[in-house]
Amino acid sequence: MSTHDPLADLPLEIDSYALEGLERDVSSDFTRLSTVIRLRGGGHEGVGEDVTYEALDHVAFQGAGPTLPLAGSHTVESFSRLIEELDPWPSPPVRDPSYDYRRWAFESAALDLALEQAGRSLADVLGREPRPVTFVVSLRLGDPPSIDPLRRRLDSYPSLRFKLDPTSDWDDELIAAVAATGAVDSVDFKGAYEGTIVDQPADPHLYRAVVEAFPDAWIEDPKLRPETDDILRDHRDRITWDAIVHSVEDIDALPFLPKMVNLKPSRFGSLRALCAAYDLCAERGIGAYGGGQFELGPGRGQIQYLASLFHPDTPNDVAPGGYNDPDPGPGLPDSPLAPEPSPAGFRWGDWR
Structure with missing residues (x-):
């Protein structure tokens, strides 16, 4: 079934x-x-x-x-x-x-x-047990880039883990300082975006510097070009995809079988398409993590709920919304998030 x-x-x-x-x-x-x-x-x-x-x-x-x-x-x-x-x-x-x-x-x-x-709850109908959700905080380092946004968050929450968006204006000194924190689980090259405020071209110098500085980090959405493919070829086990994944057909069309993909529920549109992606990944042994879209309301809890059921232990980009504030305040929950499914419905936490 x-x-x-x-x-x-x-x-x-x-x-x-x-x-x-x-x-x-x-x-x-x-x-x-x-x-x-x-x-x-x-x-x-x-x-x-x-x-x-x-x-x-x-x-x-x-x-x-x-x-x-x-x-x-x-x-x-x-x-x-x-x-x-x-x-x-x-x-x-x-x-x-x-x-x-x-x-x-x-x-x-x-x-x-x-x-x-x-x-009935979603967990009950699916016959799955909600588990604590590991999460990372998605962060850009500003313009011009600085380690300060990262430092401020680590000063308040020393155990935080991050997903960062490297850009061509990251210099070697900044890359070394960020790597020295040991707090980065994934880097997102934004290679699939065009015509947006987060576009990032295929930059061989940036790719090489980041891939070497973060040898254990997942590499999301690189732009595969002849000038970057040589740099990335030995790191394909770390390459994961996000912005181009809207269906199982998109996963089938990837240039090589990934070990991990980012399954953002909102990208799939229909519940049917999202569930098919969960099933495909389970059948093929492809890992998954969840991703957010700066949700402000119930959507954040819903993607945390899905992560708790399908991929609780991966670097889920589903941090509580307070971490998206320019200066996150005190009292935010640490990773992993304790399960908070509603007794009935598809809700997580206290949103009403």
């Missing part, structure tokens, strides 16, 4: 839905907007979070309001097919990946509501 099978036929009753906007300044030097989708039915509510990055897309979505014909009797799978047919975009998104982000928001809200109505 596939992972998706016990979820697909869960009954789902929807009476109405509402949208809630969230906003927060985060550590990547931008103001994050997201939209919480609240599906309501039978006295219960299910929540999901649209992690589309462009603010204008959220403004248009929230301004249009709950216009989709979602009321009625469904199953989790039939609702997924309905969302596939509908257009939840008042105007086309700025970037195509946002189609999947919004679909995931509706599908995760539907899963939460169906489980609430059934009085």
